[in-house]
Amino acid sequence: MIETLQSAKVIVCVGSGGVGKTTVAAALGFLMAKKGRRVLVLTIDPSQRLKTTLGLKDTGEISQISHPQIKGQLSAAVINAKKIFDEFIRRAAQKDELAEKILRNKLYVQLSTTLSGSQEFTALEKLYSTYESGNYDLIILDTPPTKHAIDFLHAPQKLSVLFNEGVAKWFRRNPASEKKRGLAMLAGILQAGSLQVMRVLEMLTGSEFMRELSDFFRNIEAWQFKLEDRVNTVHRLLVNPDTHFFLVTAFDLAKLKEAEYFGREIQKGGYHLSCIIINRAFPQWLKLTQVDDKARTPVSKGSRLVNFYEEMKRYYQERDQTFELFAKGFLSNSADRNFLFRIPEFDRDLSDLKDVAELAQLIEDNETRGKDKK
Amino acid sequence: MIRKKRPETLVPRMEITFVTGKGGVGKSAVAAAFAWSRAEAGKRTILVELGERSFYKDYFALPAVTYKGQNLRKNLDVARWSGLESLHEYALYLLKVETLYRLFIENSVSTALINTAPGLSELAIVGKITSGPPRNVGPKLPYDCVVVDAFASGHFMALLRAPQGMASAVRIGPMGEQSRSIDRALKDAHLCHYYVVTTPEELPVVEGIELANDIQETLGLKPTLLLNRLAQFDGKCLSEPPGPLKDFQDHLVSLDERQRRMKQTLQKTGLAVQELPWVLENDPFKVVKKLAEVFSHD
Secondary structure (H helix, E strand, O other), X not given: OHHHHHHOOEEEEEOOOOOOHHHHHHHHHHHHXXXXXXXXXXXXXXXXXXXXXXXXXXXXXXXXXXXXXXXXXXXXXXXXXXHHHHHHHHHHHOOHHHHHHHHHOHHHHHHXXXXXXXXXXXXXXXXXXXXXXXXXXXXEEEOOOOOOOOHHHHHHHHHHHHOOHHHHHHHOOOHHHOXXXXXXXXXXXXXXHHHXXXXXXXXXXXXXXXXXXXXXXXXXXXXXXXXXXXXXXXXXXXXXOOEEEEEEEOOOHHHHHHHXXXXXXXXXXXXXXXXXXXOOOOEOOOOOOOOHHHHHOOOXXXXXXXXXXXXXXXXXXXXXXXXXXXXXXXXOOOXXXXXXXXXXXXXXXXXXXXXHHHHHHHHHHHHHHHHHHO | OOOOOOOHHHOOOOEEEEEEEOOXXXXXXXXXXXXXXHHHOOOOEEEEEEXXXXXXXXXXXXXXXXXXXXXXXXXXXXXXXXXXXXXXXXXXXXXXXXXXXXXXXXXXXHHHHHHHOOOHHHHHHHHHHOOEOOOOEOOOOOOOEEEEEOOOHHHHHHHHHXXXXXXXXOOOOHHXXXXXXXXXXXXXXXXXXXXXXXXXXXXXXXXXXXXXXXXXXXXXXXXXXXXXXXXXXXXXXXXXXXXXXXXXXXXXXXXXXXXXXXXXXXXXXXXXXXXXXXXXXXXXXXXXXXXXXXXXXX
């Protein structure tokens, strides 16, 4: 894993919500900064404590993190979706007046914050603009919390569909019917079939909604191509051999199956899945290989502590067996078992710089031990 | 377009429960357990998941989880409702004319639009959840209880705010009317209940409390906090001579302290807090049954 990290230019950490992507992303960044690289970690919605210790600002400015172990440079920033989307529109619209019109559209107000796809788009937009700046050797992107990580890759395309000709042209102004609004203005430019579809849509939603929607599409005409262009450039960066995907997952069967599915999708899409990190795989206090009898003595047999230990151990051993089965099936096509990496469960939330440093150390130690075995 | 009001006394009260929380806290298992306990109590129950890919298919080893629903056991169906399918059903209900409906849903452009138009998909989903007698609009759901394994924090709030947002953007026409009626239904304390799931850890608790506050502010209803995955062990474990299990005992001591602290933090909110045990089983059915027992004691 460290070899990959040393040559990579971009690492994208993906995974479902709540699996610890942010902390893992920060630890990987810390590890590489320790090794002398200039690293930027882009995170979304970090915890308050991580924000405080890393000195992150909600405004999205890049902050420098100092720590005695860092030989290179560690920077971090929070991705502020609304701000980046607004900025993108201002740049793309060129004329201020047009930009303001879009920013005021009621549907845009919803779009920029709640529309599926906009958060993902802004994350990738930020990734690309910092990559272009050339200020960093490595950028690590912590992706938005989508229920299923695959949404992250599909989202920008989904968003660009909104702006493609097929949809947008419905709502564009027809010069000949400048003064008409709603469906009337569309009558002239639509074929009979499409017009009927629009009638149905108006029946379902009402004319005011249709008016807002057509306003919206007319206003975004100017930056539609820029957005599509951006989606394409970002896609090229994501399939670049120097861009690696790290899949972070939790340790239960449903999540592992999800990860397996996602892993396949990543590879199908032409992206490079280089590492699967299983977070909180087993608790730190548990040595799965520990001999039972050793644990029993000298504590008496009826000990509550021993009983509870045995119960917990059985629970985790079962999970471990599930994992082995999963790994066998999942890796049957892949020669490299090294790309699975397990992180133990800590006794506390890992959320400040000290914890990030500790996790980085643990990853490094694990990796060295793996090498010694070979 | 709007159906005649039916006298409310003839319609048995439906109960809608939304289960949300930070990602990874066990929302889906908790939602399933709650639905399980309702089915056990003889209520016709549907467990609904949202989103593009099914979780319960793998979890319960079902052949498929569809929009229509799949029977899991007596009185309990599982379904997955997407925005697009919900809107299609609603369109058919309103249009009635099959050919017109076909024309509408088979048009690729209208499908793309529905997929991307701001808030429409969210609105369609909450519309479907509250469909029928609760609003006197839309097809009636043949269930007494609807349990929704809803989105995590931020996405869930987007779902709850969609009707309000749409109602203020579009005041006139069916869209505005529908949005207001859905919004009213979501705010009806007799109809909707909100469960925020957390685990005894810092981040899930902080995020859970924030989410509970957001729900209160947006809907004016008090959600119930569910403290999930509480390790259950005898206090003696902490004081017995540990022998070689020193690491384990240290872990339990810090776990015990953290669990107490998290309980206190949750209780300070003044909201109802319900505790759920950490079930040390890996079989989903065993986990769900065990958690369902807690709910059936209510």
